[in-house]
Amino acid sequence: MATHLLTGAGSGIGAVVAQRLVERGDEVWLLARDARRAAQLRETFPTARTLVGDLADPAKLSWAFGHQTLPVTLDSLLHVAGVVELGHVADTPVKVWQETLAVNLVAPAELTRLLLPQxxxxxxxxxxxxxxxxxxxxxxxxxxxxxKFGLRAMADSLRAEEAPNGVRVTTVYPGRTATPMQQKVHQQEGREYDPSRWIAPESVATAILTAVDLPRDASLTELTVRPGQ
Structure with missing residues (x-):
């Protein structure tokens, strides 16, 4: 039985990945931003275990994990969570830059650092x-x-650094996917949202698990997923 830890299991792609891992009998750990969210995730995925740590405040992840039980080993760490706020650079306040970079880049780097031994x-x-x-x-x-450009660079560096340790690193680049985040993007763009036009989260989940399940003689380093024609 493999052990996995993932972020973003509350909706969209992350929820599908979590459900598939649970259904196949793997040990699943879900990161939640607070205790209330952790309880909600346990209701949705009764067999999963939860960790509490706020991706919006990556500097406190180490402290938070120091007060909780962590998995002994990890077969996969899946960074699915993310945030988005559209806007011209001329109109984007520092708060948006800080939150976006914290959740989408700094937190994945710190979470990875903390769990690399496992x-x-x-x-x-x-x-x-x-x-x-x-x-x-x-x-x-x-x-x-x-x-996301920063996340790509970090993943490339990590891949080179951890290859001697046998840790595989994959970056998945989904196009527009029918998730609550995409619905929010459409609202910000002032466009009507039609989920049938975009990739189903189940398809992206399949790409993610393909990378995880690939035999050890190979590695998927980068995988681009685009809406079908």
């Missing part, structure tokens, strides 16, 4: 769910794209 012991996999915005930046996507 991942090294299991020769596990780390998957960063990035975005098409991590490959090309467009108008009004400045803060989000900056966080």
């Amino acid at each position: 991942l090294r012991q299991a020769r596990g996999s780390i998957v960063f769910v990035n975005s098409g915005a991590g490959q090309a930046a467009h108008a009004e996507w400045g803060s989000y794209a900056a966080s």
Whole structure:
């Protein structure tokens, strides 16, 4: 039985990944921002275990984990959570930059650092769910794209550093996916939201688990997922 820890299990892609891992009988740990959210996740996934740590405040993750029981080994660490606020660079306040970079970049780096001993012991996999915005930046996507470009760079460095330890690192770049985040983006864009136009979260979840389940003789370093035609 494999052991996995993931962020963003409350909705969208993360919820699908968590459900699939639970259904196949793996040990699943879910990161929640607070105790209330942890309780909600346990109601949805009764067999899962939870850790509490706020991705918006990555400097406190080490302290939070020091007061909780962590998994002994980890076969995968799945970074799925993310935030987005659209806006021109000229209009984006410091608070938005700080929150976006904290949740989308600094927290994944810190969470990975804290759990690397468990991942090294299991020769596990780390998957960063990035975005098409991590490959090309467009108008009004400045803060989000900056966080995702940074996440890509961090993953590339981590991959080179951890290869001797047998830890695999994968970056998944989904295009627009039918999730609550995408609905929010459409509202910010002033566009009508039609989920049937976009990738189903189940398809992105399949890509993530493909990377995790790949035999040890190979590694998926980068995987781009785009809406079908």
